[in-house]
Amino acid sequence: MPRYFDNDLPRVGADKLKPMVKIWGGRYKMSKYDCIDFIVAALKDPARVQAAVTRLEPWERNALALIKRMGGIIQNSALKIGILASGLHPRRTYGCHTALYRLTRESVYRGLEGGTTISDLLDRLQHGSQIELPQNVIVELREWASLRERFTLRRGAHILEFSSASQESDSH
Amino acid sequence: MKEPILHANLPLIEVTDPIALDNLYADPRAAQYLLTRLGPTAAVVAPGEIDNLLARMLKLGHTPKVLES
Numbered sequence: 115m116p117r118y119f120d121n122d123l124p125r126v127g128a129d130k131l132k133p134m135v136k137i138w139g140g141r142y143k144m145s146k147y148d149c150i151d152f153i154v155a156a157l158k159d160p161a162r163v164q165a166a167v168t169r170l171e172p173w174e175r176n177a178l179a180l181i182k183r184m185g186g187i188i189q190n191s192a193l194k195i196g197i198l199a200s201g202l203h204p205r206r207t208y209g210c211h212t213a214l215y216r217l218t219r220e221s222v223y224r225g226l227e228g229g230t231t232i233s234d235l236l237d238r239l240q241h242g243s244q245i246e247l248p249q250n251v252i253v254e255l256r257e258w259a260s261l262r263e264r265f266t267l268r269r270g271a272h273i274l275e276f277s278s279a280s281q282e283s284d285s286h
Numbered sequence: 287m288k289e290p291i292l293h294a295n296l297p298l299i300e301v302t303d304p305i306a307l308d309n310l311y312a313d314p315r316a317a318q319y320l321l322t323r324l325g326p327t328a329a330v331v332a333p334g335e336i337d338n339l340l341a342r343m344l345k346l347g348h349t350p351k352v353l354e355s
Contacts, residue, residue: 272295275290
């Protein structure tokens with residue numbers, strides 16, 4: 115199951131990542147996020163993974179597990195591409211190469227106020243997702259969209275005032 | 287018989303459920319922006335206060351649809 119948010123993931127500093135990157139054949143002088151990108155790319159080579167994983171220290175295994183999960187976020191995020199396409203505001207950015215976005219009731223509301231329809235939003239999310247959108251996500255998004263229908267504010271309405279109900283019915 | 291009167295460019299709030307408007311009136315900070323209730327599901331907003339009402343509603347957790355007319 116891919117993770118969409120990384121709020122509760124443990125942090126791995128550059129001091130831990132750089133030695134691991136060196137073991138995996140990368141350059142030592144890389145930023146933390148370059149290291150992560152390098153390892154995520156390296157994880158796509160099963161032979162390399164098999165050869166390297168046996169030499170990893172326990173902390174390196176933990177870091178690798180974390181990076182695998184982060185790779186899952188980046189690759190499988192149903193939310194990232196869809197929200198990019200719908201112009202919603204990011205709630206959280208990660209690194210210099212990737213960005214994670216969080217759908218909130220407010221961000222969905224801003225998107226709808228900006229002219230996006232709920233169907234557009236769901237279509238874009240589905241288009242950008244490698245998995246079928248979970249039903250609870252669809253239901254929740256529809257619920258948020260329906261909340262917007264409860265209140266309507268009109269900035270400049272025109273109202274006809276009749277002196278009586280009979281006058282109103284006569285006017286029809 | 288009196289002629290009908292046209293009130294143009296009035297800021298207005300409409301709700302789908304009368305209880306929603308009751309709840310809005312129950313909040314003093316929101317109610318101060320409501321000029322008069324036209325019926326169970328509509329009320330006139332005080333002129334120039336629609337953005338304040340919108341801000342208050344957002345703070346209350348409502349997400350109103352905003353239309354120009």
